[in-house]
Amino acid sequence: MPYEHQQIEQKWQKFWDDNQTFATSDTTDKPKYYAVDMFPYPSGQGLHVGHPEGYTATDIMSRFKRAKGFNVLHPMGWDAFGLPAEQYAMKTGHNPADFTSQNIDHFREQIKSLGLSYDWNREINTTDPSYYKWTQWIFEKLYEKGLAYESNMMVNWDPIDRVVLANEEVIDGKSERSGNKVERKALRQWVLKITAYADRLVDDLDDLDWPEAIKEQQRNWIGRSKGAAVFFNVDHADAKIEVYTTRPDTLFGATYMVLAPEHELVDSIVTAEQKQAVADYRAAIAAKSDLERTDLNKDKTGVFTGAYGINPINGEKLPIWIADYVLASYGTGAIMAVPAHDDRDFEFAKKFDLAIKPVIAGGENDDVAYTGDGVHINSDFLDGLDKATAIDQAIDWLEAHQAGHAQTNFRLRDWIFSRQRYWGEPIPVIHWEDGTTSLVPENELPLLLPHATELRPSGSGESPLANLTDWLEVTRDDGVKGRRETNTMPQWAGSSWYFLRYIDPHNDHQLADPEKLKYWMNVDLYVGGAEHAVLHLLYARFWHKFLYDLGVVPTKEPFQKLVNQGMILGANHEKMSKSKGNVVNPDDIVREYGADTLRVYEMFMGPLTQSKPWSEEGITGSRRWLDRVWRLLIDDEGQLRDHVTTVNPGDLDKIYHQTVKKVTDDLENMRFNTAISQMMVFVNDAYKSDALPVTYMNGFIQLLAPFAPHLAEELWVRLGNRESISYVSWPTYDDTKLVDDTVEIIFQVNGKVRGKATVARDINQDDMITAAKADDNVQNFIMGKTVRKVIAIPGKFVNIVVS
RNA sequence: GCCGUUGUGGCGGAAUUGGCAGACGCGCUGGACUCAAAAUCCAGUGGUGGCAACACCGUGUGGGUUCGACUCCCACCGACGGCACCA
Numbered sequence: 001m002p003y004e005h006q007q008i009e010q011k012w013q014k015f016w017d018d019n020q021t022f023a024t025s026d027t028t029d030k031p032k033y034y035a036v037d038m039f040p041y042p043s044g045q046g047l048h049v050g051h052p053e054g055y056t057a058t059d060i061m062s063r064f065k066r067a068k069g070f071n072v073l074h075p076m077g078w079d080a081f082g083l084p085a086e087q088y089a090m091k092t093g094h095n096p097a098d099f100t101s102q103n104i105d106h107f108r109e110q111i112k113s114l115g116l117s118y119d120w121n122r123e124i125n126t127t128d129p130s131y132y133k134w135t136q137w138i139f140e141k142l143y144e145k146g147l148a149y150e151s152n153m154m155v156n157w158d159p160i161d162r163v164v165l166a167n168e169e170v171i172d173g174k175s176e177r178s179g180n181k182v183e184r185k186a187l188r189q190w191v192l193k194i195t196a197y198a199d200r201l202v203d204d205l206d207d208l209d210w211p212e213a214i215k216e217q218q219r220n221w222i223g224r225s226k227g228a229a230v231f232f233n234v235d236h237a238d239a240k241i242e243v244y245t246t247r248p249d250t251l252f253g254a255t256y257m258v259l260a261p262e263h264e265l266v267d268s269i270v271t272a273e274q275k276q277a278v279a280d281y282r283a284a285i286a287a288k289s290d291l292e293r294t295d296l297n298k299d300k301t302g303v304f305t306g307a308y309g310i311n312p313i314n315g316e317k318l319p320i321w322i323a324d325y326v327l328a329s330y331g332t333g334a335i336m337a338v339p340a341h342d343d344r345d346f347e348f349a350k351k352f353d354l355a356i357k358p359v360i361a362g363g364e365n366d367d368v369a370y371t372g373d374g375v376h377i378n379s380d381f382l383d384g385l386d387k388a389t390a391i392d393q394a395i396d397w398l399e400a401h402q403a404g405h406a407q408t409n410f411r412l413r414d415w416i417f418s419r420q421r422y423w424g425e426p427i428p429v430i431h432w433e434d435g436t437t438s439l440v441p442e443n444e445l446p447l448l449l450p451h452a453t454e455l456r457p458s459g460s461g462e463s464p465l466a467n468l469t470d471w472l473e474v475t476r477d478d479g480v481k482g483r484r485e486t487n488t489m490p491q492w493a494g495s496s497w498y499f500l501r502y503i504d505p506h507n508d509h510q511l512a513d514p515e516k517l518k519y520w521m522n523v524d525l526y527v528g529g530a531e532h533a534v535l536h537l538l539y540a541r542f543w544h545k546f547l548y549d550l551g552v553v554p555t556k557e558p559f560q561k562l563v564n565q566g567m568i569l570g571a572n573h574e575k576m577s578k579s580k581g582n583v584v585n586p587d588d589i590v591r592e593y594g595a596d597t598l599r600v601y602e603m604f605m606g607p608l609t610q611s612k613p614w615s616e617e618g619i620t621g622s623r624r625w626l627d628r629v630w631r632l633l634i635d636d637e638g639q640l641r642d643h644v645t646t647v648n649p650g651d652l653d654k655i656y657h658q659t660v661k662k663v664t665d666d667l668e669n670m671r672f673n674t675a676i677s678q679m680m681v682f683v684n685d686a687y688k689s690d691a692l693p694v695t696y697m698n699g700f701i702q703l704l705a706p707f708a709p710h711l712a713e714e715l716w717v718r719l720g721n722r723e724s725i726s727y728v729s730w731p732t733y734d735d736t737k738l739v740d741d742t743v744e745i746i747f748q749v750n751g752k753v754r755g756k757a758t759v760a761r762d763i764n765q766d767d768m769i770t771a772a773k774a775d776d777n778v779q780n781f782i783m784g785k786t787v788r789k790v791i792a793i794p795g796k797f798v799n800i801v802v803s
Numbered sequence: 804g805c806c807g808u809u810g811u812g813g814c815g816g817a818a819u820u821g822g823c824a825g826a827c828g829c830g831c832u833g834g835a836c837u838c839a840a841a842a843u844c845c846a847g848u849g850g851u852g853g854c855a856a857c858a859c860c861g862u863g864u865g866g867g868u869u870c871g872a873c874u875c876c877c878a879c880c881g882a883c884g885g886c887a888c889c890a
Binding site: 211212213214216217219220221223225227243244245246247258300324325326327329330331334335336337338342343344345347409410411530533534604605606607610611612613615617618620621622624625627628631665669671673674676677678679680681684687688744746748750751752753756777780788789790791793796797799800801 | 829886
């Protein structure tokens with residue numbers, strides 16, 4: 001009887017369901033292990049072959065840890081708010097809730113067909129009111145703590161989808177999602193003060209077991225920079241300009257100043273003669289998109305305001321310019337320019353013929369700014385100092401003369417949290433006609449998203465909720481009328497805390513029980529794509545730290561260990577896409593080869609973290625191996641083969657114990673590909689053996705079970721064991737079985753292998769050297785030469801150095 | 804431009820601490836089984852030379868350290884990802 005994957009996989013999936021094999025208890029004295037997948041957006045496309053990769057990895061770890069005696073929490077859920085559903089609803093006239101629910105059913109069915117050991121009792125859905133009640137609750141807490149505020153902001157506006165995008169969602173001036181060109185537009189927005197947590201978000205990265213690349217991306221994104229604020233008086237005016245600089249040591253080299261065109265002081269300092277030029281320049285800048293101001297335009301522009309600033313350190317008059325290479329949104333929107341030692345200032349100074357004054361020795365070349373370290377010159381009390389010392393002394397001087405102070409700045413901006421969309425969590429706020437704003441009372445949460453049969457753009461830039469009058473308009477007991485907030489939350493909201501809800505998914509009076517949170521947090525393993533390096537992972541860390549400050553969660557960080565799975569590419573080494581025709585549908589693979597084959601193949605392709613191309617031959621190879629495992633134990637009639645026996649002739653002792661050790665070690669380190677290859681070696685050896693000791697076969701099937709759980713359950717029973725392998729304790733190995741009495745040592749001459757010999761394991765150095773010198777081929781290479789040195793490592797090799 | 808990752812047979816990849824490069828799989832070649840084929844089982848398979856023993860070359864390139872380097876150091880080249888006037 002051949003290996004019939006369909007029948008076997010259905011049988012065991014039903015068994016796990018019927019027996020609630022993977023339902024997780026909160027009350028146990030076992031150590032815990034919490035493994036989470038980045039939950040998917042249930043798109044209409046269904047599952048992609050990339051999904052099972054990460055899911056299989058966490059599933060293998062979960063099954064392994066169960067067998068190792070851990071209480072494992074391994075849940076799944078749906079990140080189900082999002083723009084595609086809204087767009088589809090607008091097109092078809094359906095409600096997003098209805099087909100989102102269909103999509104979820106489809107996703108769940110597909111995921112279940114992969115044999116993943118989720119506790120489905122804990123399934124969560126961000127669009128479920130009992131879930132988003134708590135998303136809204138967190139928002140209210142942020143509001144109460146002053147971390148959620150309204151602001152008129154220049155936002156990234158997608159004019160076609162009519163949505164506001166976060167900076168992170170804009171790539172090369174286009175919407176990451178729609179590809180539409182993004183414009184600047186001023187809109188009232190809800191903003192979360194993530195910058196209040198900037199320092200902690202940088203500092204706490206150090207203790208996390210995350211890929212260095214991701215940590216570095218977050219550090220760069222937050223962009224902490226240390227420098228100084230310096231105050232410049234404006235000549236003949238009652239105004240003071242504050243600039244930010246990381247190089248206060250070059251203050252003596254400042255030759256001009258620049259304000260961002262939007263800077264609030266521009267109007268008050270501009271001279272009559274320059275008024276028109278400045279107005280023209282600002283008008284020209286306002287018409288430009290962000291893309292045109294940055295990426296497309298490397299050529300510097302600007303105009304002189306006619307005003308002068310006074311350098312506090314030496315009283316020099318510096319012309320004040322406006323230029324768009326200075327950003328209003330960073331620092332104070334004003335800089336002191338030191339063209340001798342800053343590339344951008346240098347370029348600007350060259351173009352507009354401004355003075356260049358070196359204050360650091362080392363810049364011999366007049367064609368570029370010298371940005372390196374060196375001895376300070378032309379700098380009065382800083383002369384002769386190096387960069388670090390000069391920075392410290394300059395700051396001391398500024399502080400002593402009330403002309404400035406040390407200052408830390410961040411690139412990170414506050415998080416624009418509102419979207420002009422229907423299909424998101426309603427922001428639980430009411431704007432009253434008396435001008436006040438209030439939260440929806442906590443006991444009235446969740447504020448339900450009203451059911452809408454037909455979604456239409458409001459046309460005003462507001463979300464479609466603005467059309468739903470019944471929902472929109474409210475009246476207070478005292479007769480004052482109000483209007484609900486029509487903005488909804490971004491998709492990042494629900495995904496910023498979902499891993500907490502799995503811990504206590506049905507709690508209706510708390511986000512989650514603190515005792516349960518204390519037991520389960522942190523997440524021990526979090527697996528997902530690297531595309532979430534700064535978006536989701538930064539927001540989730542921010543909310544988590546906020547909840548930590550509130551005392552809601554017991555840990556400072558949510559995810560102790562993060563692993564990014566690599567991408568599965570098409571067979572042509574390119575990213576899978578419909579247009580390239582290289583998409584592989586997991587349903588087809590599961591049907592034709594089975595979920596176990598898909599799992600084994602995706603884990604065997606290469607290291608989890610690496611991108612690797614799909615191969616049709618590869619998947620058949622994995623299937624062939626599972627067939628081989630089946631045939632090793634089961635004969636053509638479907639009976640256990642006779643050579644599976646209780647006697648042990650000993651020929652598999654070493655390879656069996658080696659395999660247990662290697663697979664165990666590899667699993668601890670998530671090296672799934674090499675674990676599988678070791679099991680292949682074992683099977684190859686087992687095929688050559690006349691007798692297969694049943695204890696070894698049991699142990700091998702246990703090693704296989706995390707990878708190919710259905711097949712393993714089936715063979716486990718056929719080997720005469722009681723049903724269900726999931727909680728049988730993991731096999732152990734015997735160190736003494738790993739070593740032979742004899743070892744093969746190699747003989748080298750000048751580091752090249754010239755011979756080998758099998759010798760007793762405990763041979764001493766002298767005997768090894770004697771054996772080496774006696775070797776015929778070694779003789780050929782040392783004869784007639786002087787032996788300079790002999791290196792002998794017992795049990796490994798002898799190296800004879802001759803000349 | 805800056806930051807990060809990475810480079811090994813025809814292909815995916817292994818080599819955990821500086822110690823036999825290429826485990827395992829795919830592909831290919833040969834053999835067994837078969838009327839034949841497929842499937843399966845067994846064996847071989849980095850390149851060059853040689854009947855062979857074996858020799859020489861070989862981990863992106865060029866140098867270096869070392870008895871010994873895929874592994875460590877320096878310089879460079881290519882691929883991928885991120886950031887990109889952040890003062």
